[in-house]
Amino acid sequence: MKKFFILLVLSILCGSASWAQKIGYTDMEFITSKMPEYQLAQTEMKKFSEKWAKEIQDKFSxxxxxxRAYMAEEILLTEDLKRKRQNEIKEKELEAGEYNSKIFGMEGLLFQKKKELMKPVLEKVQRAVTKVCSQRRLDFMFDKSSDVGMLYTNPKHDYSDYVMEELGIDTKTKATAGDKVGKVEQPPVQAPTENSPKQKSTNSKLK
Incomplete structure (x- = not known):
């Protein structure tokens, strides 16, 4: 819907006889990958993600x-002790699942930490973009790396170099279109979930 709205607005503006707006685009994915602040934020994100993932893994371990201890001793336990041990395990499973959601949920601590770490970087980039648009008298600037996308991009309208210059980044290292050298990929950290095999195994054995 957002992409359709953008294209609709552009088609209306381009079809107007009084068209005088100037449009530019930039590649935020490439620009941020060259920023030391972004690299540092990514490194910090990875540390937090790995730390929390290990904590969750330890809980499930x-x-x-x-x-395993319960299964080995089950034959020696009274019915009351069996129920007690079963409840203890179920409580631990519930605790681990809740903690996993707290960290890796949609609005979890990892998401909040990412917002916190990325905020200064994004604000700095936005200031640079605003200044470049003012200096170059641009009416519109699109980010070709976003999900909005563009059907055609003329290189003469690529203002990434100007934004990078404003940020103090060496523009000589700029890659050609489609070249993603310098792009930082952060491998996802796999964390156990409430439906992990271990939990299913536990529940099935304790029924």
């Missing part, structure tokens, strides 16, 4: 240990 403890559940697995409790489960």
């Amino acid at each position: 403890e559940i697995d240990r409790m489960q």
Whole structure:
């Protein structure tokens, strides 16, 4: 819907006889990949993600240990002790699942930390973009790396160099269109979920 709206506005403006607006585009994905602040934020994000993932994994490892201990001792336990041990394991599973959601949920701590770390970077880029648009008298500037996309991009309208200059980034290292050298890829950190195999195994054994 957003892409359709943008294209509709452009078609209306381009069809107007009084068309006098100046349009430019930039590649924010490439620009941010060249910013030391962005690299640092990515590194910090990776540290937090790995730390939290390990904490969650440790919780499920403890559940697995409790489960194996219970299965080994089950024959020697009274019915009351069996129920007690089962409840302890279920409580640990619930705790681990809730903590996983708290960290990796849609509005979880990882999401909040990303917003916190990226805010200064994005604000700095926005100031540079605003200044370049003012200096170059641009009416519109689009980010070709966003999900809005562009059907055609004429290189003479690429203002990435100016934004990079404003940020103090060496423009000589700019890659050609489609060249993603310098793009920073952060591998996703796999964290256990409430439906992990271990939990299913535990629940099935304790029924």
